[in-house]
Amino acid sequence: MIFFIESCPVLDSRLRGFLTQVADSARREVPSCQEAIVLGGGYGRGEGGVYRDDSGGSALYNDLDFFVFCRRRRISPILREWIAAQSQAGESLLGIHVDFTCATPANLSTAGQSMMFADLALGHLVVSGPEDYVSRRAGKVDLEKLPLSEATRLLWNRGSGLFFARQRIARREERDFVERNHAKCMLALGDAVLCLHGAYHPSCLERAERLEALGAERAGSRILELHRLGVEFKLRPRHSHRPWTELEAENRDLAALWLEVFLRVESVRLGCSFETLSDYIGYSGRLMPERPLWKNPLLAARDLLKRGGALKPVWDYPRAALMRSLAILNGGEKPGDLKPFLPRLAASGDVESAYTGWWTHYQ
DSSP, rough: OOOOOOHHHHHHHHHHHHHOOOOOOHHHHHHHSSEEEEEEEHHTTTOEEEEEOSSSSSEEOOOEEEEEESSSSSSSSSHHHHHHHHHHHHHHHHHEEEEEEEEEEEHHHGGGGHHHHHHHHSSSSSEOOTTTTTHHHHHOOOOGOOOOHHHHHHHHHHHHHHHHHHHHHTTOHHHHHHHHHHHHHHHHHEEEHHHHHHHSOHHHHHHHHHHHHHHHHHHHHHHHHHHHHHHHHSSSSOOOOOOOOHHHHHHHHHHHHHHHHHHHHHHHHHTTTSEEEEEEEOOOOHHHHHHTTHHHHHHHHHHHHHOOOOOSSSSSOTTHHHHHHHHHHHTTTTGGTTTTTTTTTTHHHHHHHHHHHEEEEEH
């Protein structure tokens, strides 16, 4: 198994050692709680990033994304504790964030409906369990039929990262976080365009080729340029330590382009022309019609009792309010325009806290 596109024996050995540790520990401590543990993400597909500092030293960079497949949806306390321990051990050993996502075989059988599980089905490493665990359970993955709602979700997540980066720029902190989230947004803009044309692919190298094939006329010259930069950063992450003013200008430009692509995707997905931000904010229909209508008021009632407020409108899935809110935030509108959608904002006046709190629940 190759983890990186370039040779790096030291990191390769370190990563393999941790994967062996995870597999041995799972067999000893939680054998009845899981059927298989699978490594996805860039390292699972052989496209993991290798960071090299100014002195030539190398380090892992991207998150390590594990999927723990269980027979049941309910996670046992024993497995939850085991995951927490392994995440902490991995982060201490490797110096990167280590994620464990619990899933069931049903997630694989419908992999073609989810970008995350489609990526996993088409590129992974089984760490513990039968080597053919994923291939035997994954349903047919036709990337041309990947729901456009997946492109929306990708843009929402990366657009949120852009907003979080903007807050750090304002405070002049965590420059590396800013550069990383800018690069993720650059990549996502091109990936969303690929989804529009039914040309998405799990491999970022393949996506780069497919976007180039679309050309500037269909993809946009600026999106092509930024996607190249995003792919390069993903595979060979470097930090330029540019001036804050330059990062601020870059964030502003990315936010404008993000809104343009977001409205383009949403127009096609919902079959409604959103020529301006106001068109989107004022849309009277449900932004997430694929979610069961009857569940939404129940979620609003739960949030009202548990979290002291409910995202509006209550007849749409709660994430819809966050999508509208993010469009406002990245569109440069006044924070006061968020109050109809974020119930906590009126009380606190803190836009970042209000948005982040709800984003954490519904990402």
